[in-house]
Amino acid sequence: MANKGWNEFEIGAMLRTFDGKIDDIAGTRQEDRAYSENSSFVASVADWRIEKPIFSKDFCIDCQFCWIYCPDMSIIARDKKMIGVDMDHCKGCGICVEVCPTNPKSLLMFPEQADEETELAQWPAKDEEKK
């Protein structure tokens, strides 16, 4: 269906999110789902970003504030742990950084072209002034 133009699109046609049968979507993680070419999951908005979040796990307390408040399903949480950012779907809004409660923050925004390893190596230290 995805490759058809409007003119070939049949009235009443349904777009299917998954290929084949799926019985328990709520119990199936993204990596185990057979997304069809009609799911926006297979697309990317990475080119919307001017800034991107980088995640440093050293100080992360797995509170999941970033997971619940990310508008773009881009904080990857598995087994109650924060494990990283989905860079295909992150729009670079910066909400995750704002809501991260650790000192120093476990997520910070950087220019899109910043090098992750370099930034992680010079991650800010704890700010003693803040309580």
Next chain:
Amino acid sequence: MSEMKKIKNLKEFSTSADRFEGANLLCPGCAHSIIVREVLNATNDDLVLSASTGCLEVCTAVYPYTSWDASWIHIGFENGSTAVAGAEAMYNALRNKGRLKQPDRNPKFISFAGDGASYDIGFQWISGCMERGHNMMHVVLDNEVYANTGGQRSSSTPIGSSSTTAPAGRVSYGEKKNKKDMVSIMASHGIPYSAQVAPNKWKDMVKKIQHGFSVDGPVFINAVSPCTTEWKFDPKDTMMLSDLSTDSLVFPLYEIIDGHELNITYRPKNVVPVEEYLAAQGRFKHLFKDQYKYLIKEWQERVDAKWAYLNRREEARV
């Protein structure tokens, strides 16, 4: 009845597998999406969803893509609610005839719509759904403006807000009419559950959504949805705005059971002055000019009066 999903804390909630997908076209930092996630993740049951015309619908169903991992329908601006009501009525008819292939699956019927689609243009359709007693939930993504078409005022737009059809300028301070009280109007239909929610208070949200799923009959939910584009604030501040909205009591969190029993569900420890809520948004910028400062005082008085009213309603248990 399937069992209610257990969500004790945020860590447990984070094991949910989202049924709403990224690479939709909502603005960076859009609260509509945060609300949708919290609502959908409150259950593991099957979903029958609709969206009325508006940002959520337009941005999540751009051919050839859908961002929904569930049955989802869009018809028009005004009738997302009745589309879901029709599906629910059909489902009941098939169940009564014993023709459901999987009768134990217990799907949830939810209609999402903006304030324009709910307070104005879909108003009589929603009223019909509530009056006929469909087993469904209508969720308003209340950003207090017709955002998708460029920021026209709706009957949810609050006093003093600048919108494209009621702009602030040399002769006007913008919107002159107060916001319509939809939670009360819907409760007046005598429905089992009507509530106001906010995305920053996710636990309160999940509790209310789950209560909504557990009752028999229509449920109305009004969710404050800070809009980075029309309220004019930085996308990173969506949750800050949501916090300010609940903690200034501009958006008090409460519920109305069976059309009359009112409970306040969140009492901020430190109530924030309304002025701080207004100051964080470009749409109210002009109110800080000397000639309009009296409007900020009036805002505070209105919010205080509404809070006092809610408290009296709660005490009275009527």
